[in-house]
Amino acid sequence: DVVMTQTPLSLSVTPGQPASISCKSSQGLLHSDGNTYFYWYLQKPGQSPQLLIYEVSGRFSGVPDRFSGSGSGTDFTLKISRVETEDVGIYYCMQATHLPFTFGPGTKVDIK
C-alpha cells in the first residue's frame, strides 16, 4: 500500500499568517492516464471531512482562494495564504492513483 506521510502533525497559527503542510507518498502518484490523483481534505471539529483540493492544485467548489495546492511525483504541499479562525481542524492528504486509496495521518491546525 502507498504510505502517505504528513509534516508537521500539528500546527498553531496566528490569524492572518500563512501556513504550509507537506505530504509525501511512498510511491509516485502520476497515473498511467497522465493525471495525478492527489487530494486535500479538511475535517473541522465535529464534522465530516470536506474536499478542499483535487488533483494536486484544483480548488473544489466554494473553497476560498487562500487555499492552494502544489507538487508532483511524491511531494505535495498545501498552503493557506492567510489563516482564518474557520480553518481550524485536521487536514488530510489522500492518494487515489493506487489501490487501496490511502490517507495521510492528518495535520491538526489550531489558532494561537
Next chain:
Amino acid sequence: EMQLVESGGGLVQPGGPLRLSCAASGFTFSSVWMSWVRQAPGKGLELVANINQDGNTKYHVDSVKGRFTISRDNDRNSLYLQMNSLRVEDTAVYYCAKFMSRAYDVWGQGTMVTVSS
C-alpha cells in the same frame, strides 16, 4: 443540495453482523461510484470499499475482504455495507461518500459502529 444520510450503526458483539445503509439525494445516484470510508476513534481515515455505478465492480480493502460486502440499489438511491464477523478493531465512524473523478466530494454525517462484548 446533494446529501448522504447513513444509518444502521450501533453496538454489536464481536463476531456479530451489522448492515449499514446510506440514502442519497440531490444527485443522480445511478451515475456515480460510491464508497464507505471509516474513522476509528481519534484516528485517521481509511477506505473500506468502493462500488461502481451498476454494482458490478467492487473493491474491498484487505482488512475487511471476506467479511464486509458493499452493494447498492439504484432504484432506492441507496448504498449498503453488510458487515459480518465484526472485530473490535472495526469500531469506527463509517462514512458514506460520493466518489467523483477519484475524489470524495460529498460525505454523509457518519454512523458509529461499536464492536464490544
